[in-house]
Amino acid sequence: MAQAVGSQGIQAHVPMARLLECVHCGLCLPACPTYLELGHEADSPRGRIHLIRELVEGRMPLGRDAVRHLDLCLGCLGCETACPSGVHYRELIEGARVALEESYRRRWRERLLRRFVLEVFPYPHRLAALLWPVRIADRLGLGELLRKLPLAEMVPPRESRQQWDPPTLISARGTRRYRVALFRGCVARVLFPGVEAALVRVLTDNGCDVLVPGEQGCCGALAAHQGDRVRATASVGAVVRSFAEPVDAILVTAAGCGAFLRSYGHWAKGTELEETARRVASRVRDATEFLSGLDLPRPSRPLGWRVAYHHACHLAHAQGIREEPMRLLRLAGAELVPFEEADLCCGSAGSYNILEPKLARRLGERKARNIRTSGAEVVAVANPGCSIQIRAALRRVGTPLPVLHPVEILDAAYRGNAQLGSELAAAPLSGQPT
Ligand code: SF4
Ligand code: SF4
Structure with missing residues (x-):
């Protein structure tokens, strides 16, 4: 049932000044996956900004139609990258979602x-x-x-999910150059422990002590994407306390977590933890970003794989990290093969592929078809959600390629493990095309 929300409610979460930054030029439309797939103005960034403004000004009730257009947004931030006016779309959609969850009663399903x-x-x-x-x-x-x-579809192949139960300190081999902390998150540690193990091998071999705080849970991004401010801020507080110890960097292998961790100052604003949260956020680095600044040695046996690199939205659009993962792949001896729409969202988007499976599936297959035409042997992606989504979509379009994190590929090059990619492709869960 359509339910109106008072404009007061949404005004508390969406600043009008931010809405006015949009000049309605429409240059963001070709960068928006939902607009490309659905072709409706209301499912474009400009349309959603207009909708949020109508809600804030009280000219439209928050009913089922409005909620659908907001729900269908992936939060991929492709629009922020494309926008020449510097519109802070993320603040608008996050604020609208918090207001929505506070005021709108969804269907029971x-x-x-x-x-x-x-x-x-x-x-x-x-x-x-x-x-x-x-x-x-x-x-x-x-x-x-x-x-x-x-x-x-979520379960990766056996080879990439060897159980890994790290101690709280893993010491550098040789002279120590840096002291870093590893943020393990929730989904990544269960489904991709092999990525963490690969990262720690590369770090310790290159002079880094790695701290792994035992008490660490979800970063809070999943709750924040659903507009659940209470759960999100509780997660922020817990992570900030666990990572308060000074280190050179807090490393993250999941782009979605990294992007959210960097926004901790905003989420802790006005609380006793705000200052610590800002400090923690300032130390956050994507694993690829940190490694690419380390002056790493060249592997003795470069891999020579043809690799298609997918730009995870929360790495490229939310954190502005594009070159660093590709630099690591080149260092590993990979040949990077270009493909269409490499930085368009794959449809994973946190829990989007569970909450909006139809559109997520379409976007996943769009991505997989683009990758197929590149002639790549391996796909590289620095986010667990994208990895699951692209892997499943590649199977569905009949191209079951291995999908690996750039750090896994670099580690494989150092270990001379040129078979890793084909082993993963052949693993049971990659299955046959359906
Ligand atoms: S968000 Fe930016 S690019 Fe999109 S319509 Fe508004 S001003 Fe133009
Ligand atoms: S965040 Fe992504 S899906 Fe949402 S409006 Fe922007 S480009 Fe479109």
Whole structure:
């Protein structure tokens, strides 16, 4: 049922000054995945900014139609990169979503699904328990059954999910140059522990002590994307306390977490933790960003793979990190092959592929078809959500390529493990095209 929200409610979360920054030029439209797929102005950045302004000015009730257009936004921030006027779209959509969750009653199925995401994914033990049936089926070789299980697409191949239970300090080999902390997050640690292990190998081999604070949970991004301010700020507080110790950098292998960690000052604003949160945020570095500044040695046996690099939105658009991962891939001896729309969202977008599966699937297959035409042997991506999404979409379009983090590829080059990519492609869960 359509339900009006008072303009007062949304005004508290969306500053009018930010809305007025948009001059309605429309230059962001070709960068917006939902506009490209759906072709509606209301599903474009300009349309959504107009809609939010109508809500703030009280000229439109927050009903089902308005909520759909806001829900369909991926939060990919492709529009921010494209906008010549410097519109802070992220603040607008995040504020609108907080107001929406405070004032609008969703249908029970939507509430249930959203609750499920927030009750499972931020908690590594719950997520791991949920995936046990899939793992068992995988071990028993029940491929067909496996593909029918819900969430089966999330489980990466065996080789990339060796359990990894790190101590709280892993010392550098040789002379220590840096002292860094590893942010493990929630989903990445359960589904991609191999990426963390690869990162720690490269770091310690190159003079870094790595601290792994034991008490660390979700960064809060999943809650923030759903407009759940209470859960998001609780996560922010917990992470800030765990990472308060001074280090040279706090390293992140998941672009979505990194982007959110950098916004901690905003989320802790006005609380006793604000200053510490800003300090923590200022130390956050994507793993690829940090490694590319280390003057790493060239591997003795370069890999020679043809690699398609997908720009994860929360790395390229939200953090402005584009060159660094590609620099690491070149160092590993990869040949980077270009493809169309390399920085268009793949449809993963946090929990978007669970909450909006139809459009997410379309975007995933659009990405996979573009990659297929590049002739790549391996796909590189620095975000676990994109990795799951692209891997599944590649299978569906009949091109089951391995999808690896750039740090895994670099580590494979140092270890002379040229087989890693083909092993992953052949692993049971990559399956046959459906
Ligand atoms: S968000 Fe930026 S690019 Fe898009 S219509 Fe507004 S001013 Fe133009
Ligand atoms: S964040 Fe992404 S999906 Fe949302 S309006 Fe901007 S470009 Fe479109």
